[in-house]
Amino acid sequence: MKLKGPSYGHLSPNAKCSRCRGKAVITLPSHHANFCVDCFLEFFRKAVKRAMKKFPIKPHTPIMVAVSGGKDSLALWDVLTELGYVTKGIHIDLGIPGFSEASREASEQFAKSRGLGLSVYELKDLLGFSLPEVRKLKSSKICSVCGTLKRQFLNRLALQEGFSVIATGHNLDDEASRLLGNILRHKEAYLAKTYPFLPAGGGLVARMKPLFRLESAEIRIYCKVRDIAYFGDKCPFAQGATSHIFFEALEFIESKMPGTKRDFLFGYLDGKKPPQPEETPTGRCSICGAISYQDICSICRIKEELAEKGNSQ
């Protein structure tokens, strides 16, 4: 099935830029607009500025950008820097043979090319296990464990490095697919947290998604225009994740009715305010001392489980 969508360079030679009336080279069907390169960049930055305006953070707050080496996180880092934000990248090397080396390399190369600071940590050093070792020992869904580990470690490392906010590269497609999945499965608790900014609370620093107004394909075009060499392979452990089913369903609807995906997400968010901060736990993990709701924090629980399984093998 061939789906229509945003593209770069597939326009009739006479197509005009919707903004400046110059020659258009980019078409964005969901906006019913064509752009020249400069006006596309203006459109892209405007979408990020509009998102940032919605987030209750002070203009000079340093931002820690979670960088995977993929198109979204590198585009995010690039655009935030272009807009004048003070940023530092953070990359966690998961230790997946082939995939992690290339992801790390793309992150490091980008940081070097732009003269930006990047902290790199290895999951093996942080946890004592690489992700393939976690996968071998833990039977539950690897993406859910990996998500918890990344969220918790990113938070701890951000606090350790003195940051109060983390930005992630989630885009409009990610958010709309997740929303569709949560609505279809009546996941009320997740729906209550569907907002591109989550305030600090529950022992976590604030988290924001400045690319939530931009589609995956628009980000791909941005990377091309801005000469961003990202690593485009999918994680080899992603197979079986259900999120791509919702993504593909939305892509199909979008190809028949351009703009539906945006209307679906923005219509849902319209008038909503950031969720209330979660109460910060008063207790601490009895093993590592981190702030925790329970006697043992989620990382130490995973560590213990892995150590037990490792010993019994």
Ligand code: SF4
């Ligand atoms: S796809 Fe790979 S990197 Fe992403 S959550 Fe799953 S295991 Fe982790």
Ligand SMILES: [Zn+2]
């Ligand atoms: Zn133009």
Ligand SMILES: [Zn+2]
């Ligand atoms: Zn702990």
